[in-house]
Amino acid sequence: MTRKSHGDIGNRSTIRDVAARAGVSASTVSRVLAGDYPVSTATRTRVMRAVRELDYVADARAKAIAGVGTPTLAFVLDDITGPSFAHMAHGVEREATRLGHLCLVCSTDGDTEHELEFIETMRAQRAAAVILVGGTADTAEYRARMSRIADSLASAGSRLVLCGRPPLDPGTPVTVIEYDNESGAYALCAHLLAQGHRRILFLGGKPANTTAQGRERGYLAAHRARGEEPDSQLRLAGDFTRDSGHRRIRQALSQGLEFTAVMAATDMVAAGALTALHEAGLTVPDDVSLVGYDDIPFARDLHPPLTTVHVPYEELGRLAVRTALGRTPDAPNEHLLLGTHVVVRDSVAAVPGQLVPDASARVSSQAPAGGLT
Amino acid sequence: MTRKSHGDIGNRSTIRDVAARAGVSASTVSRVLAGDYPVSTATRTRVMRAVRELDYVADARAKAIAGVGTPTLAFVLDDITGPSFAHMAHGVEREATRLGHLCLVCSTDGDTEHELEFIETMRAQRAAAVILVGGTADTAEYRARMSRIADSLASAGSRLVLCGRPPLDPGTPVTVIEYDNESGAYALCAHLLAQGHRRILFLGGKPANTTAQGRERGYLAAHRARGEEPDSQLRLAGDFTRDSGHRRIRQALSQGLEFTAVMAATDMVAAGALTALHEAGLTVPDDVSLVGYDDIPFARDLHPPLTTVHVPYEELGRLAVRTALGRTPDAPNEHLLLGTHVVVRDSVAAVPGQLVPDASARVSSQAPAGGLT
DNA sequence: TCCAGTTCGGGAACCGGTTGCCACAAGTGT
DNA sequence: ACACTTGTGGCAACCGGTTCCCGAACTGGA
DSSP states (O other): OOSSSSSSTTOOOOOOHHHHHHHHHHHHHHHHHHOOSSOOHHHHHHHHHHHHHTTOOHHHHHHHTTTTTOOOEEEEETTTSSSHHHHHHHHHHHHHHHTTOOEEEEEEEOOHHHHHHHHHHHTTTOOOEEEEESSOOOOHHHHHHHHHHHHHHHHOOOOOOEESSOOOOSSSSSEEEEEEEHHHHHHHHHHHHHHTOOOOOEEETTTTTTTHHHHHHHHHHHHHHHTOOOOOEEEEESSSHHEEEEEEEHHHOOOOOOOOOEEEHHHHHHHHHHHHHHTTTTOOOTTOEESEEEEEEEGSSSSSBBBBOOOOOOHHHHHHHHHHHOOTOOOOOEEEEEEEEEOOSSOOOOOOSOOOOOTTTOOOOOOOOOOOO | OSSOSSSSSSSSOHHHHHHHHHHSSSHHHHHHHHHOOOOOOOHHHHHHHHHHHOOOOOOHHHHHHHHOOOEEEEEEOTTSSSHHOOOOOOHHHHHHHHTEEEHHHHHHOOOHHHHHHHHOOOOOOOOEEEEESSSSSOOOOOHHHHHHHHHHHHHHOOOEEEEESOOOOOTTEEEEEEEEEHHHHHHHHHHHTTTTTTOOEEEEOOBBBBHHHHHHHHHHHHHTTTOOOOOGGGOOOOOOSSSHHHHHHHHHHHTTTSSEEESSHHHHHHHHHHHHHHHEEEETTTTTEOOOOBOOGGGGGSSSSBEEEEEEHHHHHHHHHHHHHHHOOOOOOEEEOOOOOEOOOSSSOOOOOSSOOOOOOOOOOOOOOTOOO
C-alpha cells in the first residue's frame, strides 16, 4: 500500500533532496532557508516549492553541530508532581522560550544517581545552562560532586545554577539562587509563638534535606529568640507529601503526643495533616493551629484557609534562567537570596485558655541574627 | 589566538583533542568509548586517561546525526502547573527514561501558535514521538492542522500521540489515548441525581474545549436518562482554575441562582467553588453538595473530602509513551479508551427535605447508550 | 623460515547541515 | 570593445562524531 505519493515512510528528506528537486546545490537551499544571502527570486521560488513539496525541515541537531542551532537549557527537579516546583518549572519554561531557548525538563524522583546521569546527558547535549532545584543532602561528597560538575560545565561554556540549594565553595563557577527558608520559618514560628503556642509540632522533611533543615532552623531559632528550647520529640521527620503529613499526625495523636499547633514544612504536608486532624475530631484552629510553607494555590481552599509562607516560585524560575543566560563569561558568581513573606489566613488561633502575650505581633520575614548572606 | 590550550574557558574538547593527547587516531577513541571493537589494553588505558584529563563527553548532537544518539520524545501540555497533567508528565517522563529516551517537556499555556511552533521544533529535533495532551477546540481547522502534522511526523518516521484529545479522521497516522470524560461525568452526575438533586450547577470549561464538552455531555446524558432536561442557566463556562471556580460560585450566589449541588469540571475548580461556598456561609454537603473531576491527591484534603472521578493520569502518561514507542511501523492505528471511576467521599448528601428515591444507587462508570467507541 | 590468521589501529567517507571563497554571467561606464 | 562592478550559485572545507575497509604487526603452526 502506498502511503503517500511521494516520500517513502520513515525517509525524512535531506537538504540535498530538496536541492536535487529544485535543481540547485545544497548551499543554495541553505541560503534560501537562512534568508541572509542574495538569491534570485526565481531560484528562491523553486527552492521554496521543493521544500513545501517535500515537507522539509532542517535537522536541528545538524544545525547545532554546525554552530547555528537553538540553544538548550536543562531543568532538573525532584518531582514535577509537587505544586511548588511545577510552578517553578513553569517560570523556567516560559522564560527559556522567551529567550529563544529550548527547555528540557527532568524529574529525578529524588534519585541522586538519576540526577547525575541526567546532568551528564545535558553536558553531552551542550546545554547552555543546567538548573538544579530543590534541597538535597548537603554532604561533603555532594559538594565535591557538584563542584566537579560546575567546573566541567563551566569549562564547556555552560553554567550550573543551584536553586534552593546550598551554595558551594566560593570560587566554584556556579550561580546560586536561594529563597529564604530559615527566615520564613522563623517568622511563621514567631507568629505561632506570639499566639501563645508553646508546644508546636514540627513536621519536617528528610533529615539530610537542606530545605527541611533550613525550615527547621527557623523553627528552632524562633523558639530560642524567646529563650525557649522546643521539646525534641516535637520534631518529626518525613517526606514532603500529603500522605506523610497525614500519617505523622495520626501517629502523633495515637501516641498521645501533646501539642497545640502544627508547623508543616510544606503545604502538601499541611494538607495531609489537616485531614488527619479533622479525622481525629479536632478542629483547626480552635483545638490546634496549623501552618504550612510554600503558599501553593490550593492553600486557600483548605478549611480553614491555611496560614503559610509565600515563596515566589515562578519568579524564582524566571530569575534562574535570566541570570544564567544573561551573564557575561567573566562576571563574578551570582548569589541571590529571594525574600519570602508570611501570608496570614485563618488556620492559626491563640492557644485556648491562655492570654495572648502580644496580640499585635509583627509578622515579617526578617532573618534571625546570623542569617544567610 | 590559538584555538585551544585545553584549559581555556568555554572550549570544550573534541574527540580529536582526546586522540591527540592519547597519541592515537579519532577512530580509536571512538572505539574505546563505544567499547565494541577490540582495542589493546595499553591503548585503552591511554585513551581513558586522556578522556578523564580532558573531562571529555561526546557531543550528543554529533552522535545523533551519525545515527547513534539517544532518541528523544516530546511532551506538550497546556499548563504544567495543573496537578493532573503534572502527574501525566511524570508518567511520561518516567517511562521515557526507562525506555532510554530523552524527554522534552513544553507547556503552551493554551497558546495554539506556541503549540504549533513547538511541534515544528520537535520535528526538527527528529523526536521519536510527540505526545499532545489536554483538550482543545475541535474545529475543522484544528483537524486539518493535526492531520498535516500527523502525516509529516509519520513520514519522518516519528509518531503523533493524542492524549485526552478527540481522534482524527480514520487513516491518519496517529495514536489516540482517551480517558472517558463522558462516562465519568455521567456516573458522577447520576450519583448526584440519585441523591435527589435536581438543580445541579455545572461549572464547565471553555466552551470549545473537548474535555469540558465531554464532561458536559455526561452531565446532560445523566439528566436525560431520567427524562429530565437541566436548566441551561445552570451551565457556566470558565477556566479550569481554582480562581475561576471561586468566581463563578460567587457570581451565581449573588445572582440568586438556585441549586442544591455543584458539579465542577475539575477538582481545581471544585476547590475554588468550595471556598466560595464556605465564604457564603454555606456548608458542604448539608446545604449544597459538591463534586469534582480528576481525583488529584489534594481532593481528599478538602473539607469535606471531595467526591470525584478518578483518572489514572500517571498510568495514562506511561501508556502513551509505551504504545507510541513500542509500535511496529505498519501496525494499525491504536485508539485506546481508559476507564475512569467515581470515588465517593463526603461532599455529597441527599438534597435536604427530600426523600432519596434510590438510596442504594449504584455508582459505576458505565457509558450511557451511544457512548464512545 | 614462511605463510595464514588474528589483533589492532589509521585513513577516509559519511551523517546533514553551514559558509568562505571563487567562478561565471550580466550589467555598467567610458 | 574593454575593464570593472555586481549579482548569483557551486565547490569544498568544516562542525564532531561513527564506521567501513584496509594494511601492519604479531602470533602460531607446519
